[in-house]
Amino acid sequence: MWRRWKARPIVLVPLGYLCLMAALALFAPVIAPYRYDAQDETAVLQPPSARHLLGTDELGRDVFSRLVYGARVSLTVVLQVELLEVLIGVSLGLLAGYFRGRWDALIMRFTDMMFAFPDILLAILIVAVLGPGLHNVFIALALTGWPGMARVVRSQVLALREREFVEAARAIGLSHFRILWRHILPNLLPTVLVAVTVDSAGIVLAESALSFLGLGAQPPLPSWGRMIDDARQLMRSHPMLLFYPAAMLSLTVMALNFLGDSLRDLWDPRRHKG
Amino acid sequence: MTQHILSRLLQAIPTLLLISFLTFIMGFLAPGDPIRMILGEHSDPQAVAQVRRELGLDQPWYVQYGRFVWNALKGDFGISLYNRRPVGDILRESFPATATLAVLAILLAVAVGIPAGIVAAVWHNRLPDRLSMTGVVLGISVPNFVLATLLILLVSVQWGWLPVAGWGAPEYLVLPVLVLAARPSASVARFTRTSMLEVLQQDYIRTARAKGVPERAVILRHALPNALLPVVTVIGNAFGYLLTGSFIVETVFAVPGVGYKSVEAILRRDYPVIQATTLLFAFLFIVVNLVVDILYTRLDPRVRFRS
Numbered sequence: 001m002w003r004r005w006k007a008r009p010i011v012l013v014p015l016g017y018l019c020l021m022a023a024l025a026l027f028a029p030v031i032a033p034y035r036y037d038a039q040d041e042t043a044v045l046q047p048p049s050a051r052h053l054l055g056t057d058e059l060g061r062d063v064f065s066r067l068v069y070g071a072r073v074s075l076t077v078v079l080q081v082e083l084l085e086v087l088i089g090v091s092l093g094l095l096a097g098y099f100r101g102r103w104d105a106l107i108m109r110f111t112d113m114m115f116a117f118p119d120i121l122l123a124i125l126i127v128a129v130l131g132p133g134l135h136n137v138f139i140a141l142a143l144t145g146w147p148g149m150a151r152v153v154r155s156q157v158l159a160l161r162e163r164e165f166v167e168a169a170r171a172i173g174l175s176h177f178r179i180l181w182r183h184i185l186p187n188l189l190p191t192v193l194v195a196v197t198v199d200s201a202g203i204v205l206a207e208s209a210l211s212f213l214g215l216g217a218q219p220p221l222p223s224w225g226r227m228i229d230d231a232r233q234l235m236r237s238h239p240m241l242l243f244y245p246a247a248m249l250s251l252t253v254m255a256l257n258f259l260g261d262s263l264r265d266l267w268d269p270r271r272h273k274g
Numbered sequence: 275m276t277q278h279i280l281s282r283l284l285q286a287i288p289t290l291l292l293i294s295f296l297t298f299i300m301g302f303l304a305p306g307d308p309i310r311m312i313l314g315e316h317s318d319p320q321a322v323a324q325v326r327r328e329l330g331l332d333q334p335w336y337v338q339y340g341r342f343v344w345n346a347l348k349g350d351f352g353i354s355l356y357n358r359r360p361v362g363d364i365l366r367e368s369f370p371a372t373a374t375l376a377v378l379a380i381l382l383a384v385a386v387g388i389p390a391g392i393v394a395a396v397w398h399n400r401l402p403d404r405l406s407m408t409g410v411v412l413g414i415s416v417p418n419f420v421l422a423t424l425l426i427l428l429v430s431v432q433w434g435w436l437p438v439a440g441w442g443a444p445e446y447l448v449l450p451v452l453v454l455a456a457r458p459s460a461s462v463a464r465f466t467r468t469s470m471l472e473v474l475q476q477d478y479i480r481t482a483r484a485k486g487v488p489e490r491a492v493i494l495r496h497a498l499p500n501a502l503l504p505v506v507t508v509i510g511n512a513f514g515y516l517l518t519g520s521f522i523v524e525t526v527f528a529v530p531g532v533g534y535k536s537v538e539a540i541l542r543r544d545y546p547v548i549q550a551t552t553l554l555f556a557f558l559f560i561v562v563n564l565v566v567d568i569l570y571t572r573l574d575p576r577v578r579f580r581s
Contacts, residue, residue, distance in 0.1 A: 116563065128543075
């Protein structure tokens with residue numbers, strides 16, 4: 001495993017960037033010199049300086065601090081959504097793939113239906129019912145995201161359950177639960193990890209898009225999408241306010257996409273990078 | 275073949291019913307009394323009761339749902355709570371803008387994506403390949419509202435070449451179409467490349483080369499048609515997403531399309547409009563995917579014989 005990682009050190013670049021983002025998110029209160037909502041009416045729209053590393057916005061808030069807290073908002077949403085999505089997706093995928101039969105048919109019909117619906121639309125619809133807000137974005141994204149996970153897991157389980165070690169486990173009389181928990185689940189790890197990475201890119205995108213439309217994070221909470229929307233009003237005079245969150249957001253999505261592709265190549269060398 | 279089409283059509287019905295039910299429930303659960311929204315907060319209780327009866331809102335939910343579906347089939351989606359216009363009219367006015375953008379964007383995506391994918395596959399692992407794949411990564415990773423805002427900043431604000439936002443003349447189309455086309459171009463290029471690489475390794479290509487067919491003809495005449503088969507599906511899906519996912523681009527560029535209207539409606543809690551746009555989008559998405567599926571079955575004899 002590590003040897004293959006070493007053979008492609010390029011993978012470490014997005015990984016390093018993502019670790020940095022995670023560190024920003026985790027230690028935001030320590031790293032950020034100001035609180036994200038701390039306003040200073042005497043220092044509105046300041047250029048970068050020693051006091052404000054990247055300057056201040058139209059309300060006199062420190063831009064650097066808001067970017068750091070923005071990482072925290074993104075990470076929080078990704079973690080919450082993925083947790084729920086993996087929980088639902090993996091359980092249903094296991095159920096469908098391992099037991100087959102009626103449950104399988106029912107679950108797959110349902111995921112088919114979910115796939116026949118544009119996911120951003122469903123997310124927007126859910127937010128429309130629940131009302132704008134970060135918490136509702138998280139619910140909406142989790143509800144729209146799990147069918148993909150369930151499908152991937154199911155197809156993997158279908159292959160795994162025919163393997164000898166599962167047959168052996170069954171032959172010595174292990175319970176279904178034990179087979180699923182100790183023998184199949186660990187083998188799903190690579191598949192799930194790749195799916196989670198690729199998916200995270202989509203979640204970061206969707207959260208920022210919804211926040212950009214005013215449906216996600218509500219002020220003064222700094223989502224990168226929200227910051228970009230706020231900065232649009234001022235882009236003539238202060239284009240940098242737009243540039244910082246745009247760069248952070250794009251780089252994060254790019255890093256996640258890269259990492260997802262690389263992980264897939266690492267675990268499945270037969271698959272050529274498309 | 276006919277059986278396949280029929281079964282796909284039948285499969286679409288429960289999905290549409292589910293979606294219509296979800297959108298109906300949404301209006302049902304929505305906070306606030308729609309009649310008071312129409313008549314005003316402090317209206318006469320008698321008038322409220324009368325309008326409620328006229329609109330059938332005093333009936334049990336299943337009767338209301340039945341009527342909702344029936345009216346929707348006739349193109350009647352009620353009236354907007356915000357400006358009290360028939361929602362059907364709003365849809366009819368806003369759909370052409372959305373459709374125009376989607377059609378132009380998919381054409382651009384095909385015109386850019388397929389050549390880029392071919393070039394990448396032919397010069398596999400060399401400079402042209404790396405360049406197009408960098409473009410692909412950018413196209414997939416840069417969020418479209420970021421791209422839109424940056425383009426406005428550069429092209430409209432700094433250089434003053436194009437209007438910032440609006441609708442009505444051809445110059446308003448350029449930026450929204452560019453932004454909308456970015457992501458589908460990337461996925462079309464990516465799929466064309468993968469598919470071309472696969473096809474170029476097959477025996478019949480080696481045979482063609484051995485016969486002395488010029489390389490140009492090998493690529494364009496022998497390899498390309500087969501390689502494009504799977505790309506058809508990608509293009510179709512991308513078109514489905516373009517038609518139904520232009521919320522952001524329409525909002526940024528103030529295009530009076532369905533996406534813009536629905537975002538507006540969500541922020542105003544104008545439920546009849548939200549319901550109608552959702553139903554329209556879901557319907558379009560399903561129809562486009564159905565057409566793509568059928569088209570693919572017709573194009574590829576292998577699929578036809580298997581089914």
